[in-house]
Amino acid sequence: METSELLVGTRGAQIAGRFTLVPTSPFPYGDEWKGLIATMEETLILHDIHRAAWSNWTATCTTAPTG
Secondary structure (H helix, E strand, O other): OOOOHHHOHHHHHHHHOOOOOOOOOOOOOOHHHHHHHHHHHHHOOOOOOOOOHHHHHHHOOOOOOOO
16 A cells, blocks of 8 residues: 555545545454454345354455455
């Protein structure tokens, strides 16, 4: 994101003023990640998705998405 042209110029400065970049590393596929996904499944209104679909999908990922 830091090297993207998205944050260049007047419009880029406006966009950059609306959020803060937080450097993170990928979550390992463990209890912390599974808890995050379970919380999202419980909180979000997900239409046409089976209860454990996200958990099953994330199990196939080698690194969890960030940001």
